[in-house]
Amino acid sequence: MSEELIRKARDGDIQAINELIDNHKDLAFSIAIKYLKNTEDAEDIVQNSFFIVLKSIKNFRNESKFSTWLFTIVYHECLKELKSKNQKIEYIPQFIECEEEEEEEEEETFVSNDYNLENLLKVLKPNEYTVITLFYLKEKSIKDIANITSLSKANIKVLLHRSRLKMKQLITEKRI
Numbered sequence: 001m002s003e004e005l006i007r008k009a010r011d012g013d014i015q016a017i018n019e020l021i022d023n024h025k026d027l028a029f030s031i032a033i034k035y036l037k038n039t040e041d042a043e044d045i046v047q048n049s050f051f052i053v054l055k056s057i058k059n060f061r062n063e064s065k066f067s068t069w070l071f072t073i074v075y076h077e078c079l080k081e082l083k084s085k086n087q088k089i090e091y092i093p094q095f096i097e098c099e100e101e102e103e104e105e106e107e108e109t110f111v112s113n114d115y116n117l118e119n120l121l122k123v124l125k126p127n128e129y130t131v132i133t134l135f136y137l138k139e140k141s142i143k144d145i146a147n148i149t150s151l152s153k154a155n156i157k158v159l160l161h162r163s164r165l166k167m168k169q170l171i172t173e174k175r176i
Contacts, residue, residue, distance in 0.1 A: 003062060005019060005020060006020070006057075006060065006062065006066055009057050010057050010058050010060065017054065017057070020053075020066070021050055021053075024066070024067060024070055025046065025050075027067060027070070027071075028046045028049055028050070028070060028074050029042055029043070029046050031071060031074045031075065031078070032045040032046050032049075032074055032077075032078055035075075035078035035079075035081075035082065036078060036081060036082070041081060044081075045074060045077045045078055045081055046074070048077055049070065049073045049074045049077050052073050052077070053069075053070060053073060064144055064147070068140065068144055068147075068148065071148060072147060072148045075148060075149070076150075120167045120170060120171070121133070123166065123167075123170060124163055124166065124167075127149075127151070127159055128159050128162060128163040128166070129163075130145075130149060131145060131149070131151075131156055131159040131160055131163065132159075132160065132163045132164075132167075134148065134149075135156075135160060142156050142157065
């Protein structure tokens, strides 16, 4: 994502704002639909999330990627929506359609003939899944993960450790 595009959006350039939305609307929708499992609710959350982005873009400081900031907003909006309906997240989503196509190739390197990454991830609890996905597949730092999920850094480290052990055990036992 171009820092120039973000700067223009912060300065109120409508074309830059539209471009940011166009570049990220699919990512935002894919995250929302995975959480909410309902197209109308997901569309509402995406609209609300971009409204928040528009109101807060002047506060964005480029300390993380724009997509990370957007994911955090969508994530928290989904949590609020689920909480308002007294529902829980069944399965935390993996990022879909990232900025760089190279990330898709990186995911393929995690899959071997003996086991399938997708099946390994399905065995994990929702928080473990989120932390593993963000840390390894999306290469987010523990600090970024803490900001996105509102978990403590210590909790993230524990979840990473438990998840690695669980996946290692499954691979060793060739259950996956």
